[in-house]
Amino acid sequence: MRMVMLGAPGAGKGTQARLVSTKYGAVHLSMGSTLRREVAEQSEIGRSIRGTLSKGDMVEDGIVNMIIENQLQRYESVILDGYPRTLLQAEHLDGYLKEHPPVLDVVFLLELPVESIISRLSGRRVCDRCSKTYHIQFYRLERCPCGGRLIQREDDNPDTIRHRMEVYEAEIQPLRDFYTRCGLLYPIDADQGVEDIFADISEVLDDTILPQI
Numbered sequence: 001m002r003m004v005m006l007g008a009p010g011a012g013k014g015t016q017a018r019l020v021s022t023k024y025g026a027v028h029l030s031m032g033s034t035l036r037r038e039v040a041e042q043s044e045i046g047r048s049i050r051g052t053l054s055k056g057d058m059v060e061d062g063i064v065n066m067i068i069e070n071q072l073q074r075y076e077s078v079i080l081d082g083y084p085r086t087l088l089q090a091e092h093l094d095g096y097l098k099e100h101p102p103v104l105d106v107v108f109l110l111e112l113p114v115e116s117i118i119s120r121l122s123g124r125r126v127c128d129r130c131s132k133t134y135h136i137q138f139y140r141l142e143r144c145p146c147g148g149r150l151i152q153r154e155d156d157n158p159d160t161i162r163h164r165m166e167v168y169e170a171e172i173q174p175l176r177d178f179y180t181r182c183g184l185l186y187p188i189d190a191d192q193g194v195e196d197i198f199a200d201i202s203e204v205l206d207d208t209i210l211p212q213i
C-alpha cells in the first residue's frame, strides 16, 4: 500500500500517519521529521536548509525529491507525510513511481478551517527526542514520558504560522486538482477528534482501497 497524507500544518497528518502505520503496517515517512533530523545532525543538507525551515519556507524540490526517492527504494509499503507539497513534486513523484512501482493507491486530504489551524499550531509543543506532539490545551506536561523536553517548534510562532498558511493555500489547490484527476483523492473532515478522523480514514481503506490491491 502506498499512500499520501495531505493537509494543512496542524491538521494532524503526522498523528494519523502514525495510527495508519500501526494498524496497517506501512512505514511512516515524515518529510518534516527527516528535514529536522538533518538540521539537528548538522549534515550537509541540514546546514543548507536550516534558514529556509526556520522562516517557514519550503525546501527546494531537488532536495526533497532526492530524500523521498532514497526512502522509496528502501520501503514498499509507505505513508508519505509532508511530501509532495507542490504540483511539481507530485508530478515528479508520479513519474518516479511509474518507473519504480507500485504506484500510489490513495491520497487523503485532511481538511480544517483556518481559525482551527492557527489555534492548534500556536499551542503545539513537540518532544525534542521522539517528535511526539502535544497541545497545551490538553496536556500540562513539562516533559514527554520518553524523557525528552517539550519545545515550541521554531516555525510554530504566530507570524510564521500565518506565512505558512499562505504558502499552504497557494500550493494545495493544484495538488487537490491533480490527485482528483488521478482518481486518488479522498477528502477527510479533520475538524473532529483524532479517533473520529482515524475511523473515517480506516473506513475508506477497508471498504474501498484494500479490496482493490
Ligand SMILES: [Zn+2]
Pocket (backbone or CB within 6 Å): 127, 128, 129, 130, 131, 132, 144, 145, 146, 147, 148
Ligand atoms: Zn518523547
